[in-house]
Amino acid sequence: MEYDFMVNREKLSVQAVISKGAVISKGPGNSEGHIQVQRENRSYEAEFVNVSDHQVLIHVDGKIFNAYVSRHGNIKTVILRGRSYEITDADLMEETSPGKKSFLNTASVVASPMPAVVIGILVKIGDRVEKGRGLIIVSAMKMETTLFAPFEGRVSGIHADIGDKVMPARILVDIEKD
Amino acid sequence: MFEKILIANRGEIALRVIHTCREMGIKTVAVYSDADKTAAHVIFSDEAVYLGPSEPSLSYLNMDALISAARQTGAEAIHPGYGFLSENHEFARRCQDEGLVFIGPPPEVIQALGDKITSRKIMLDGGVPVIPGLSRCEPDMAVLKEAARAIGYPILVKATAGGGGKGIRIVHGPEEMEEAVAQASSEAFNAFGNREVYIEKFFTRARHIEFQILADQYGHTIHLYERECSIQRRHQKIIEETPSLALSPELREEMGKAAVKAAKSARYANAGTVEFLLDEENRFYFLEINTRLQVEHPITEMTTGLDLVRLQIEIANGQKLSLKQGDIRPRGHALECRIYAEDPEKDFFPSPGTIRFMKEPGGPGIRIDSGIYQGFEVPVDYDPILAKLIVHAGTREEATAKMIKALQDYIILGVKTPIEFMMDVLNSRPFREGRVFTDFIPAHFSDWKPDRDLADVAVMAFLAHGQGKAGKKKASLGPEKALSPWDTLGNWKL
Known part of the structure; x- marks a missing residue:
């Protein structure tokens, strides 16, 4: 099968064949399955064991790798030898969250870049704002960040109060373009 | 000795104090805010008192609530940790007035040293070199x-x-x-x-070197040698070590004497830290005295074999400091890495979230001072420090290798951490050669990108994850809902 992965925002395409179950184990642990991966002209054969929900033992070319994995939504974070890889299946992402990517990429919404607390609201409904005008100040872990107007327009809605805990997906201010 | 101490702090430092109190047979009272109801320091204390909402001014900075918590539980002393009210002379005075022992220097010393002009004058009068x-x-x-x-x-x-x-x-x-x-x-x-x-x-290229000092209430003052804290981001230390490569034995002795002189000039009592700036010509200048336990105190504990929190408590209890300067003989080399919830690829931006999985490194000479556990939600309201990783070995080279290995084995999933970044810093030539100055990160790591050598194996882990028995076991143990083929398909493609 061909997979298109995004590994830390870089595209990585591989051919992979996964076979689960009865495999004669050549490595340590009772192998649960076998993976064959081909990328460009390199090819790997690996056996794997899911030691726990968050730990996968991979035996590849005589080497043992302990991978620690957590999944949130379509992203899996894989930690290998101290390094952290954020991996998504690019195709899967487009299938399951239509439009989400483009929505977040347009930089046209006023939302906090991280879970944070609103500590200041600098505008009120009806205000005219220029592009780049400070709208809301959020604070996370002692660091303050001002959220700016992505374009010129009129403030038509404010969806936060001082002291509110806000998540990255939450739109805090509506601006109507003229 | 005190029977009960209230710890006016949270996170790893509150736990650090709890460890020593337990060893000394002292009961501990933790305090907490809304965000910290199930925090590690609350779980591991003997008693816990709710202070107020998450906002620091209503909880950890709320003097009235803290004093009343001490009253209510019968605590005789308050350990302030670092940050929050640890260097607040009004709080130290409040404790005194209420008949509680503040574990730190007297309020007037905190006040004098908290004002930079006043402390400059004290040092000038005492013959300590200032900038x-x-x-x-x-x-x-x-x-x-x-x-x-x-x-x-x-x-x-x-x-x-x-x-x-x-x-x-x-x-x-x-x-x-x-x-x-x-x-x-x-x-x-x-x-x-x-x-x-x-x-x-202003010195564009300097080193930040500090000396740990200890003084009892009767004027006996010693130092516990230096810590090199030049590696910083946003004026905040991230990697510390002792001893410093920059000090010759003569310079070390001279600075140690100056540190003791500085402490004595200020009539210091309890544990404190004298910070110096060392310029490129190896001239040193007094910066300030931090009137509290430092975040990086464990490296001094590793090389001297002393427990600074125990000494703080004994001094606050009025005991004489029996250690003489000659008793302090540091051994080997110690390093500390601060593990923050932050993203080194995005300018060290805070990265709050839930700790989904955690595995700490082990082996000889490794110490972890941590304030987190698996399942803990790291609050957005406070400093993003999660834990400190400390190593001790015979030489700097061995300590560096040990730290790199320990960082590799420190698994934290759910929030971003600078673990990878620190591995690369410790592996870098300027660090190995000891060329550490306060501009280290901007000078050598401003456009740092993580190494992606094992991306192929990571992708295999992605595919293998959840495909075996462990995954199946979980599915069969799962709740009522029958799994549809769409659930079990996972990442397979047909």
């Missing part, structure tokens, strides 16, 4: 510019109150002076309610 500058707030711009010319640019305009990088401006020439003074002054007023600023020489 060339003007030891007063000078309103006349002409006088100020003349003084700056005599000291030589660049100049640092600095607020006399507070800290944390606020109320500070660098001035490269006389034309920038007026605006810099106005800005620093107004920033200082907003942050600390005090407009006063003064000027001193």
Whole structure:
């Protein structure tokens, strides 16, 4: 099968064949399955064991790798030898969250870049704002960040109060373009 | 000895204090806010008292609530940790007035050392070298510019109150002076309610070297040698080590004596830290005295074999310090890495979230001071420090190798951490050669990108994850809902 992965925002395409179950184990642990991966002209054969929900033992070319994995939504974070890889299946992402990517990429919404607390609201409904005008100040872990107007327009809605805990997906201010 | 101590702090430092109290047979009282109801320091204490909402001013900075918590539980002393009220002289005085022992120096010492102009004057009078500058707030711009010319640019305009990088401006020439003074002054007023600023020489390339000091209430003062804390981001230390490669035995002895002199000049009592700036010509200058336990105190504990929190408690209890300067013989080399919830690829931006999985490293010479556990939600309201990883070995080279290995084995899933970044810093040539200055990160790691050598194996882990028995077991143990083929398909493609 061909997979298109995004590994830390870089595209990585591989051919992979996964076979689960009865495999004669050549490595340590009772192998649960076998993976064959081909990328460009390199090819790997690996056996794997899911030691726990968050730990996968991979035996590849005589080497043992302990991978620690957590999944949130379509992203899996894989930690290998101290390094952290954020991996998504690019195709899967487009299938399951239509439009989400483009929505977040347009930089046209006023939302906090991280879970944070609103500590200041600098505008009120009806205000005219220029592009780049400070709208809301959020604070996370002692660091303050001002959220700016992505374009010129009129403030038509404010969806936060001082002291509110806000998540990255939450739109805090509506601006109507003229 | 005290029977019960209240710890007016949270996170790893509160746990650090709990460890020693337990060993000493002292009961502990933790305090907590809404965000910390199930925090590690609450779970591991003997008693816990709710202070108030997550907002620090309503909880961990709320003096009334803290004093009443001590009253209510019968605690005889308060350990302030670091940050929050640890260097607040009003709080130390409040404790005194209420008949509670504040584990730290007396309020008047905290107050004098908290004001940078006052502490400069104390050091000048005591014969401790200070950074060339003007030891007063000078309103006349002409006088100020003349003084700056005599000291030589660049100049640092600095607020006399507070800290944390606020109320500070660098001035490269006389034309920038007026605006810099106005800005620093107004920033200082907003942050600390005090407009006063003064000027001193700014060193573009310097080392930050500090000496741990210990003084009992009867004037006996010793030092526990230095810590090198030059590797910083946003004026905050991230990697510390002891001993410093920059100090010759003679210079070390000279600075140690100056540190003791500084502490004595200030009539210091309890544990404290004398911070020095070391310029490129190895001249050292007094920066300030931190009147509390430092975040990086464990490296001193590793090399000296002492428990600083135990000593703090004994001193606060009025005991004499039996250690003599000659008793302090540091051994080997120790390093500390601060593990923050932050993203080193995005300018060390905070990264709050839930710890989904955690595995700590093990092996000889490795210590972890941690405030987190698997399942803990790291609150957005406080400093993003999660844990400190500390190693001790015979030499700097061995300690560095041990730290790199320990970082590799430290697994934290759910929030971003600088673990990878620190592995690369420790592996870098400038670090290995000991060329560490306060501009280390901007000079060598401003465009850092993580290594992606094992992306192929990571992709295999992605595919294998959840495909075996462990995954199946979970599915079969799962709730009522029958799994549809769409659930079980996972990442397979047909």
